[in-house]
Amino acid sequence: MIVEPTGGKINVDPINVDQIQYGGHAGDMSTFVGSAEATRILGVRPETLYAYVSRGLIRRRVGPDGRRSLYDRDDIEALSRRGRSRTSPPRPSIDVQVTSAITCLDEQGPTFRGRPVVELAGTATFEQVAELLWTGELPIGRVRWSVPSAADRELAADVVAAVGQPGLAALAATSTALAERHRDDPPTVAARRLLTLAPLVVSGHGGGSGSTAQRLVQAWTGRADRHTVDAVDAVLVMLADHELTTSTLAARVAASVRPPAHCALAAGLSTMSGRLHGAAASQVVTLLAEAREHGAAAAIGRRLSASEPVPGFGHTIYKRRDPRFAPLMDSIAELSDPDGWRPTIAEVLSESGNLVPVAPNVDFALGALLLTARLPADVPLFAVARLAGLGAHVAEEMGEVPLRFRGLTRPLRT
Numbered sequence: 001m002i003v004e005p006t007g008g009k010i011n012v013d014p015i016n017v018d019q020i021q022y023g024g025h026a027g028d029m030s031t032f033v034g035s036a037e038a039t040r041i042l043g044v045r046p047e048t049l050y051a052y053v054s055r056g057l058i059r060r061r062v063g064p065d066g067r068r069s070l071y072d073r074d075d076i077e078a079l080s081r082r083g084r085s086r087t088s089p090p091r092p093s094i095d096v097q098v099t100s101a102i103t104c105l106d107e108q109g110p111t112f113r114g115r116p117v118v119e120l121a122g123t124a125t126f127e128q129v130a131e132l133l134w135t136g137e138l139p140i141g142r143v144r145w146s147v148p149s150a151a152d153r154e155l156a157a158d159v160v161a162a163v164g165q166p167g168l169a170a171l172a173a174t175s176t177a178l179a180e181r182h183r184d185d186p187p188t189v190a191a192r193r194l195l196t197l198a199p200l201v202v203s204g205h206g207g208g209s210g211s212t213a214q215r216l217v218q219a220w221t222g223r224a225d226r227h228t229v230d231a232v233d234a235v236l237v238m239l240a241d242h243e244l245t246t247s248t249l250a251a252r253v254a255a256s257v258r259p260p261a262h263c264a265l266a267a268g269l270s271t272m273s274g275r276l277h278g279a280a281a282s283q284v285v286t287l288l289a290e291a292r293e294h295g296a297a298a299a300i301g302r303r304l305s306a307s308e309p310v311p312g313f314g315h316t317i318y319k320r321r322d323p324r325f326a327p328l329m330d331s332i333a334e335l336s337d338p339d340g341w342r343p344t345i346a347e348v349l350s351e352s353g354n355l356v357p358v359a360p361n362v363d364f365a366l367g368a369l370l371l372t373a374r375l376p377a378d379v380p381l382f383a384v385a386r387l388a389g390l391g392a393h394v395a396e397e398m399g400e401v402p403l404r405f406r407g408l409t410r411p412l413r414t
Contacts, residue, residue, distance in 0.1 A: 051309060052079065058072060096405075103389070195212060211229070283311035285367045296347040
């Protein structure tokens with residue numbers, strides 16, 4: 001099930017919240033409209049409207065009901081005229097609807113097989129949540145996965161050497177390589193096998209023993225500090241799935257033609273390398289580093305002046321706030337922060353309240369964790385976590401009618 005932000009009407013009589021006038025300077029009146037009207041005028045989807053707002057191209061106000069966002073009609077029409085002046089046609093979008101029993105999204109956050117992820121992050125380990133996604137049942141007690149075989153470890157090490165460095169690219173390549181050796185692995189077995197190899201593949205070291213979070217922290221920092229392990233485990237749980245994201249759709253499209261399960265996982269992993277998807281947290285690290293050197297207002301203002309989105313803010317699903325943000329920030333508060341990043345993080349969050357019209361998201365929390373815990377900026381925590389969801393979606397897709405995805409083109413008019 002896909003949940004898209006919509007501009008549904010709110011019953012507030014006698015005020016028409018779809019079009020409201022506000023007094024401007026020197027007696028001027030500005031007309032503000034609801035998201036449904038704004039997207040109709042622009043001919044875009046709601047997430048594109050939110051991106052225009054975050055770039056400072058469209059002014060936004062809170063409606064008289066205190067909940068709904070309204071947008072300046074003059075800004076919208078000016079942007080619409082600018083778009084019509086271009087010679088190229090508007091970029092088409094693709095909406096795909098897939099029936100799924102795995103994850104549901106609403107304003108309270110994801111639910112995995114009917115269980116809220118915010119609750120799971122405080123009561124279950126990543127391994128338990130992965131098994132929940134794969135089987136529909138939450139295991140009672142600790143889950144221990146078998147250690148990878150010596151042959152699989154050797155294969156993974158060879159792939160890392162061939163790629164040139166550990167990381168997300170090596171993880172995707174390892175998944176492809178495993179397809180030849182374990183061609184008949186069911187999707188959940190393939191995901192579990194790759195997850196047991198992930199600490200080695202994304203760090204270049206064995207990662208010791210223990211849970212996935214313990215092995216990752218040990219591999220990246222040389223020690224398994226309890227608070228850091230808990231924070232990383234919370235991240236893995238929170239990011240384990242998020243319904244039909246681009247990488248999940250890529251994996252399902254691949255699965256629909258029935259390749260080895262490892263190849264379908266590799267399709268999803270490769271999609272995660274995009275800076276607008278799985279690599280978003282590294283841009284938050286860059287933002288925080290700039291804020292530490294030049295000040296938060298300058299770092300944020302530079303992006304707004306360039307009409308760029310501010311990394312770590314806004315979400316296409318959650319209109320008001322990303323419910324995963326606060327719990328992850330709470331887990332970061334338990335870390336020792338040896339390099340003193342907390343004041344910078346707090347300053348950016350404070351300044352964003354004045355400059356950025358959208359709330360911080362889970363990518364901001366992940367970027368803050370990387371700096372506070374002294375983890376490398378490019379660690380693919382997102383990809384490791386999402387392997388759990390990919391395994392569940394590939395398994396579900398394998399039960400559907402094959403070859404059910406087919407795109408349609410339209411002639412390009414010049």
